[in-house]
Each structure stands twice: as C-alpha cells, then as structure tokens.
Amino acid sequence: MAAERDRGTSPPTISEVASEAGVGRASAARTLGNYGYVSPELRERVLAAAEKLGYRANALARSVSTGVSHTLGVVVADIGNPFFAGIVRGISDTSRAAGFDTIVISTHESLDEERGAVGVLIDKRVDGMIVASAAVDLEDTAHLKDAADHGIPVVLLDRTLPHVPFDTVVIDNRESARKAVDLLIQAGHHRVGFVWGPPVGAPVATRRELQAAASRYLWTDGERLRGYLDALDDAGIPFDGSLVMTAAKTEEGATESVTRMLELENPPTAIFSTENDAMTGTLRAMRALGLSYPEDVSLIGFDDSSWASVMDPPLTMIEQPMLQMGALATDRLLGRIRGERADPATHTLEARLIARSSVTSPRVRVT
Amino acid sequence: MAAERDRGTSPPTISEVASEAGVGRASAARTLGNYGYVSPELRERVLAAAEKLGYRANALARSVSTGVSHTLGVVVADIGNPFFAGIVRGISDTSRAAGFDTIVISTHESLDEERGAVGVLIDKRVDGMIVASAAVDLEDTAHLKDAADHGIPVVLLDRTLPHVPFDTVVIDNRESARKAVDLLIQAGHHRVGFVWGPPVGAPVATRRELQAAASRYLWTDGERLRGYLDALDDAGIPFDGSLVMTAAKTEEGATESVTRMLELENPPTAIFSTENDAMTGTLRAMRALGLSYPEDVSLIGFDDSSWASVMDPPLTMIEQPMLQMGALATDRLLGRIRGERADPATHTLEARLIARSSVTSPRVRVT
Numbered sequence: 119m120a121a122e123r124d125r126g127t128s129p130p131t132i133s134e135v136a137s138e139a140g141v142g143r144a145s146a147a148r149t150l151g152n153y154g155y156v157s158p159e160l161r162e163r164v165l166a167a168a169e170k171l172g173y174r175a176n177a178l179a180r181s182v183s184t185g186v187s188h189t190l191g192v193v194v195a196d197i198g199n200p201f202f203a204g205i206v207r208g209i210s211d212t213s214r215a216a217g218f219d220t221i222v223i224s225t226h227e228s229l230d231e232e233r234g235a236v237g238v239l240i241d242k243r244v245d246g247m248i249v250a251s252a253a254v255d256l257e258d259t260a261h262l263k264d265a266a267d268h269g270i271p272v273v274l275l276d277r278t279l280p281h282v283p284f285d286t287v288v289i290d291n292r293e294s295a296r297k298a299v300d301l302l303i304q305a306g307h308h309r310v311g312f313v314w315g316p317p318v319g320a321p322v323a324t325r326r327e328l329q330a331a332a333s334r335y336l337w338t339d340g341e342r343l344r345g346y347l348d349a350l351d352d353a354g355i356p357f358d359g360s361l362v363m364t365a366a367k368t369e370e371g372a373t374e375s376v377t378r379m380l381e382l383e384n385p386p387t388a389i390f391s392t393e394n395d396a397m398t399g400t401l402r403a404m405r406a407l408g409l410s411y412p413e414d415v416s417l418i419g420f421d422d423s424s425w426a427s428v429m430d431p432p433l434t435m436i437e438q439p440m441l442q443m444g445a446l447a448t449d450r451l452l453g454r455i456r457g458e459r460a461d462p463a464t465h466t467l468e469a470r471l472i473a474r475s476s477v478t479s480p481r482v483r484v485t
Numbered sequence: 486m487a488a489e490r491d492r493g494t495s496p497p498t499i500s501e502v503a504s505e506a507g508v509g510r511a512s513a514a515r516t517l518g519n520y521g522y523v524s525p526e527l528r529e530r531v532l533a534a535a536e537k538l539g540y541r542a543n544a545l546a547r548s549v550s551t552g553v554s555h556t557l558g559v560v561v562a563d564i565g566n567p568f569f570a571g572i573v574r575g576i577s578d579t580s581r582a583a584g585f586d587t588i589v590i591s592t593h594e595s596l597d598e599e600r601g602a603v604g605v606l607i608d609k610r611v612d613g614m615i616v617a618s619a620a621v622d623l624e625d626t627a628h629l630k631d632a633a634d635h636g637i638p639v640v641l642l643d644r645t646l647p648h649v650p651f652d653t654v655v656i657d658n659r660e661s662a663r664k665a666v667d668l669l670i671q672a673g674h675h676r677v678g679f680v681w682g683p684p685v686g687a688p689v690a691t692r693r694e695l696q697a698a699a700s701r702y703l704w705t706d707g708e709r710l711r712g713y714l715d716a717l718d719d720a721g722i723p724f725d726g727s728l729v730m731t732a733a734k735t736e737e738g739a740t741e742s743v744t745r746m747l748e749l750e751n752p753p754t755a756i757f758s759t760e761n762d763a764m765t766g767t768l769r770a771m772r773a774l775g776l777s778y779p780e781d782v783s784l785i786g787f788d789d790s791s792w793a794s795v796m797d798p799p800l801t802m803i804e805q806p807m808l809q810m811g812a813l814a815t816d817r818l819l820g821r822i823r824g825e826r827a828d829p830a831t832h833t834l835e836a837r838l839i840a841r842s843s844v845t846s847p848r849v850r851v852t
C-alpha cells in the first residue's frame with residue numbers, strides 16, 4: 119500500500135518534472151501524457167527532466183489521453199481534527215504514487231462552505247474529488263451532482279448519504295460503538311453516559327425522540343448512538359435520556375453535560391465519548407469534581423492519539439484506520455477517473471478497540 | 486478580527502453566489518467584479534443570487550479589475566500537525582471574510598513536494614500563496630521566485646528565509662524558548678534536556694558544532710535551540726551536548742533520546758520539548774522508567790492543546806497564536822494582491838507561556 123512506501127523513493131509528480139524542466143505544469147502534462155501541442159524545445163526539456171527524476175508514466179496516466187489535470191480535490195469537514203489530517207495523509211500518499219497532486223479545502227462542517235468548496239474544485243478542473251460531506255439527505259447534494267455533471271467523479275468519505283450514486287468509504291461506526299459500550303457493560307456498568315449525541319439543546323425523554331433527532335444530524339454521530347443503544351438492548355438495560363449529551367458539540371458542551379450527569383442522584387459509572395473534544399471535555403468535568411478514572415468513572419473514547427496513550431492511566435480508545443480510509447477512497451476515485459463503470463459501492467472498514475487502562479468494574483454503591 | 490466573527494453570519498463567497506445562481510464560478514466572479522463578458526441572462530441570475538445571499542463586493546474585490554480567481558493557496562509542511570491546522574483555520578476565516586476561497590496542499594516537510602505544490606498553485610491560478618517553506622537557504626527558493634514571476638504574491642509563514650523578498654509572519658521562537666528554559670532554571674534546574682535538536686544522528690560534543698548543524702535544518706528548530714542556549718548563557722550554565730536530542734525528529738526518536746538522557750549518571754532534572762511529538766515521546770520514556778513529573782523531572786512543551794491541559798498534572802506549555810498568525814499572513818497577502826508596494830517586512834508575533842503544574846524545584850540529589 120502506498121501509505122507504507124519509503125518516502126525517500128516516492129515517484130516524482132508531473133509538477134516536479136515541470137519544476138525541474140523549468141516549464142509550466144500544463145506543458146509537462148501534455149508532453150508526458152502525449153497529447154496537445156508542446157513546442158519541440160519545451161518537449162525536449164520535459165523529457166530530459168523526466169529522465170533525470172526517473173518519472174514513469176503509470177498505467178493510469180497512459181490510459182487517459184486528454185484534459186487530465188493530474189489533481190485530486192479533497193473536501194474535509196475540519197482540517198483541525200486529527201482524524202481528517204490522517205485521512206488527507208492517506209489520500210495524498212496514494213494519489214502521489216499515481217502521479218496526482220492533492221488540493222484540500224476545509225469546510226468547518228458548514229454545508230454552505232462545502233457547496234463553495236465543490237464549486238472551487240470544479241473551477242480548478244480537478245480530475246476527481248473526495249468529499250466528507252456535511253449533507254444529511256439527498257436534497258442537500260445538488261453540488262455533488264453538479265460535480266458529476268461536469269464529468270468529475272466523486273467519492274464520499276467518512277459519511278454515507280442515502281440514494282446518491284457515489285462510491286463511499288466509511289468505518290463501521292455502529293458496530294465499533296456497540297463493542298465499546300459492551301466492554302463497559304461486561305465490566306459491570308449499567309449506567310453508561312454517551313457524549314456526544316444530537317445537539318438538540320435539551321435532554322430527550324424517549325428513545326424514539328432521540329433517534330428522530332439524531333437522523334437530522336451527522337451520520338457518524340447517529341451511527342455511534344445506534345451502537346450505544348444496541349449494546350444497551352443486548353444487555354437488557356433500559357434507555358435513560360439523562361445519560362445522553364444533547365448540548366452543543368464542543369469541548370465546553372461536553373464539560374457541562376458530563377458535569378450535569380455526574381451530579382445526578384444516580385450518576386453514570388462509565389462514559390463513552392465519540393470524539394476527541396468529547397473526551398477532553400469529559401476529563402475536564404471529572405477533574406473539576408475531583409473524580410478519577412477508572413476508579414470513579416470508566417472511560418472509552420473515539421479516535422486514538424499519542425496523547426491518549428500517554429495519559430496516566432492510558433485511555434482505552436477506538437482507532438480509526440485513517441490512512442487506509444484515505445488510500446481506499448483514492449483508489450476508488452482513480453478507478454472512476456480511469457473509466458471504471460461498476461455500480462457505486464459502499465466500502466466499510468473496521469475500526470479497532472485498543473484496550474488500555476481506563477476501564478474497570480464499578481465501585482459498589484453505598485446507598 | 487475575522488477569526489472571531491460569528492460564523493453564522495459569515496459573508497458569502499463568490500463560490501456560494503455561483504452555486505446559488507446555478508452558474509460557474511468564473512461567471513459569478515466576472516459579474517460581481519464587473520469585468521469580462523457575461524451573458525445578460527447569467528448576469529441577472531448572479532445578481533439575484535448575490536442579493537439573496539447578501540453578497541457585498543468588498544473594497545478589495547472592487548479594487549482589482551481583472552484576472553482574479555478569488556482563491557488563495559496555502560502550502561503547509563504537515564497538515565497533521567495541529568499547529569498548521571490552526572493556522573489554516575486562521576487563513577480561511579480571514580480570506581473568506583474578504584470573499585476568497587482557500588485551497589491547501591500539505592508537503593510532509595519535503596522540499597520536493599513543496600516545489601510540486603507551488604507548481605500546482607501556479608497552474609490553478611491562485612491570486613496569492615502563503616507558504617510554510619521547508620527551504621533553508623536562498624538556493625532552495627527558485628519555486629517561490631517562480632510564483633512571484635507569475636505575478637502571484639507570496640507570504641512566508643512560520644519560517645523565515647534570508648534574503649528573500651517576501652512578507653513573512655513568524656513567532657518569536659528564540660525568546661519563547663529562552664523564557665521557558667529560564668523558568669526551569671529559576672526553579673533551580675541546572676541540568677535541562679532539550680528535545681528536539683538538529684537530527685544529525687550522534688550527540689554533538691561542542692556548542693559550535695551544534696549550532697553549525699542546526700543551521701542546516703529547520704529555522705524554527707534552530708531558533709528554539711538558540712533560545713535554550715541563551716537561557717543557559719544568562720545563568721552561566723555550561724553547555725552539555727549529552728542533554729540535546731540529535732536523533733530523528735519523531736516521537737520514537739524522542740523516546741529513545743530521553744531514555745538515554747535519563748539513564749545518564751547525571752541526568753537532566755528538567756526537559757524542554759519543542760514539539761508535540763517531542764513531548765509525548767518524553768512522557769513515554771518517563772513512564773517506561775517509572776518516573777513522574779514534576780517530582781522526578783520538570784516539563785515544559787511547545788504548542789498547547791486540550792490534551793496538554795487535561796493531563797494529570799496539567800502541562801506547562803507555550804501557546805502559539807495560530808489563528809492570529811494565519812489572519813495576519815492573509816492580511817499581508819491581500820495587501821499585496823491589492824497592489825501594496827511597501828518593502829517586504831517580517832512580522833513577529835509573541836507566543837505565550839501558560840504556567841500549569843509540570844514545573845517544580847529539583848529533588849536534592851543524594852550522591
């Protein structure tokens with residue numbers, strides 16, 4: 119897999135050949151792709167540079183004859199989230215190995231910004247795009263259809279959308295969450311907090327209301343909530359809305375919600391966090407109340423990191439295969455650019471639960 | 486400052502107007518910028534969409550009459566580093582407020598990839614670019630000069646380069662490091678480890694060798710090393726090469742180097758880390774040796790984060806003004822795009838030392 123190759127021997131891109139030859143990128147692409155007009159003098163320089171750098175037109179480059187800019191566009195919700203940074207790394211490693219450059223636009227989870235981003239990428243004539251979309255239903259996807267109408271293949275990443283004709287790469291959010299909550303239940307916890315749920319503002323009384331609310335928000339969050347409910351169901355534990363965070367999805371929101379939960383008469387003895395900021399907010403609330411993990415509250419979080427593993431004690435976390443997700447999405451996109459015509463498919467990768475030291479049995483409650 | 490505005494009321498970009506009008510971005514830019522040909526029918530639709538979204542051509546948009554793509558390019562060394570993610574956020578907030586979209590390319594600290602990235606941005610006709618360059622001297626900057634020769638202004642970010650004619654935005658790395666190490670010295674530490682230094686592979690015997698080595702690597706790292714040496718000098722503490730990490734700049738390199746330092750006969754009683762991965766590597770080494778902070782070793786790190794503040798005890802860290810750096814670099818770039826002709830200047834912002842609980846006096850050594 120490209121993500122694992124030796125960076126020191128990575129194949130040069132069209133851009134690097136162009137730079138070495140001192141010509142524009144378009145001239146290099148035309149020369150190496152063997153299409154369009156390039157002056158004999160420029161052509162000579164490009165070929166000399168290509169030989170010097172060891173550039174080899176790959177099968178993909180040979181298979182397309184015109185109009186290819188050798189650039190992929192990536193639209194991510196939040197470049198500040200290490201999860202998306204890892205994905206971008208996977209994408210750029212794989213696209214680079216195929217001779218493609220990658221440009222990235224971050225949308226801060228705003229559908230408006232996402233529409234603008236897709237417009238920019240169409241305007242910049244990318245050959246394809248990978249989008250982690252903030253859209254939640256078909257009505258929100260005109261901009262993605264617009265890209266496809268421009269002949270630009272789209273691959274969805276991290277979030278699925280119902281009824282859209284795009285290849286999609288996701289992880290098994292629901293099953294990952296179910297496993298994590300089940301681990302807490304197996305350790306003896308019956309009161310498990312869920313941070314974060316749909317940001318509806320006020321606690322939700324019934325399970326049905328909660329699921330209806332979740333469907334109006336981000337797909338990944340909804341799936342993780344479903345996994346939480348699955349685990350409760352499997353164990354016959356009744357739903358309790360006061361254990362589900364419904365505040366704004368920020369670290370501060372998590373801190374407030376967890377503080378409220380821990381001050382309940384019958385507080386949670388374990389908390390499952392679905393985001394990094396949800397976990398740091400949870401830790402902040404516990405610190406302020408003088409509570410320790412795992413003695414007072416057991417913890418499992420989503421999206422492993424170096425920090426999570428150097429915490430004392432180290433945190434049990436779910437690790438998403440970010441590089442692999444980026445690599446697979448790129449592979450699917452390059453396939454479409456190459457002209458593959460198979461029906462769009464959804465590829466679901468497995469996340470891994472890394473057991474460390476933040477889960478133990480609950481204290482016996484003295485009532 | 487744009488970074489602080491209410492996102493819910495952020496001004497729409499050209500792309501969003503284009504999307505609303507159902508026209509290409511170029512048509513929207515021509516209509517709103519009042520240049521080039523647009524059919525009356527498209528023009529009508531763009532103006533209606535602009536009114537609906539509340540788009541207002543700003544002073545910048547009015548001041549330039551042709552050829553503006555309303556896109557800024559950003560080249561960062563590593564999008565996976567939260568520092569650069571914060572910077573990109575600052576850039577895109579500010580550029581968006583001025584009606585510009587932002588596209589980002591990550592180069593993994595590779596000068597080759599950076600050359601390619603600049604080529605892509607020239608090819609994509611950005612109006613200007615902000616570059617955190619991996620170049621260390623003038624010879625490495627032909628690609629930046631190439632951008633300028635294409636009429637595309639360049640602003641350097643995070644790292645300066647000698648003798649290049651570009652506006653530059655950096656922080657006071659040297660003074661920040663000096664202050665941090667001075668804080669450790671004031672607490673009574675005379676043996677202060679430095680993680681990480683230039684990756685020359687083997688410990689460096691003399692201070693002169695170390696400085697010569699540092700000048701061949703990244704500017705920020707060299708400045709932080711100079712600040713460390715300044716603090717030692719001010720306190721009259723002699724240089725000891727065995728306390729400076731020279732392994733590869735990775736978390737694993739930091740772990741190995743700190744393990745070696747802590748196993749010295751006369752180990753450091755404090756460690757200053759210049760990167761997040763340097764800090765997590767340091768913590769991993771201490772954990773493996775059964776050492777705690779601040780009792781056994783005092784710690785200060787670079788680049789504050791939520792994780793650093795929820796560690797137990799919370800870590801004393803230097804916080805870089807990432808949003809402000811991104812905003813200022815964008816402001817300078819927009820000035821150049823607008824045609825400002827002042828001599829290029831270097832803008833140095835202050836980083837802040839956030840005192841928490843990872844520094845205390847050294848234990849009295851029983852020898």
